[in-house]
Amino acid sequence: MQVRNTNQRKIILDIMKNNFSHPTADEIYEKARTIDEHISLGTVYRNLGFLTETGEIQKICVTNGSDHYDSSLHEHYHFHCSKCGKMYDVPETVRVETSNFSDEMSKKGFNVNSFNLIFTGLCPECNLKKINFCY
Numbered sequence: 001m002q003v004r005n006t007n008q009r010k011i012i013l014d015i016m017k018n019n020f021s022h023p024t025a026d027e028i029y030e031k032a033r034t035i036d037e038h039i040s041l042g043t044v045y046r047n048l049g050f051l052t053e054t055g056e057i058q059k060i061c062v063t064n065g066s067d068h069y070d071s072s073l074h075e076h077y078h079f080h081c082s083k084c085g086k087m088y089d090v091p092e093t094v095r096v097e098t099s100n101f102s103d104e105m106s107k108k109g110f111n112v113n114s115f116n117l118i119f120t121g122l123c124p125e126c127n128l129k130k131i132n133f134c135y
Contacts, residue, residue, distance in 0.1 A: 009047045011035050016057050022068040022078070022087035060087060060116065078116075081123035083130075090119065 015031050029044045051057045060068040068087040077090040102112040
């Protein structure tokens with residue numbers, strides 16, 4: 001099956017490539033509507049699914065929140081603010097020891113292809129609001 005590279009898909013991919021805030025589908029839709037007022041939310045979801053399946057972007061699933069999308073495909077971790085819902089890249093200087101994880105899981109019969117690590121808590125802005133609210 002041949003897949004068309006539509007103008008709307010290009011708009012969505014351009015939004016992703018020029019965005020470092022890990023937007024949700026709704027945020028991508030709002031931005032896309034400023035470029036093409038005829039684009040629908042369904043089109044955004046379909047194209048995000050396609051771009052995820054083809055490995056051009058990654059989907060970050062969040063428990064009790066909206067999924068976010070990331071155009072950065074290298075291995076890295078994320079931080080999700082439980083207050084404002086924003087998603088951040090964890091600085092690359094922060095490392096979590098995962099090197100023997102696959103080996104240990106393999107011993108138990110699992111075959112690990114990939115993993116996604118998301119830290120949850122308060123971002124600096126929400127944490128500051130919480131501290132200031134307490135006084």
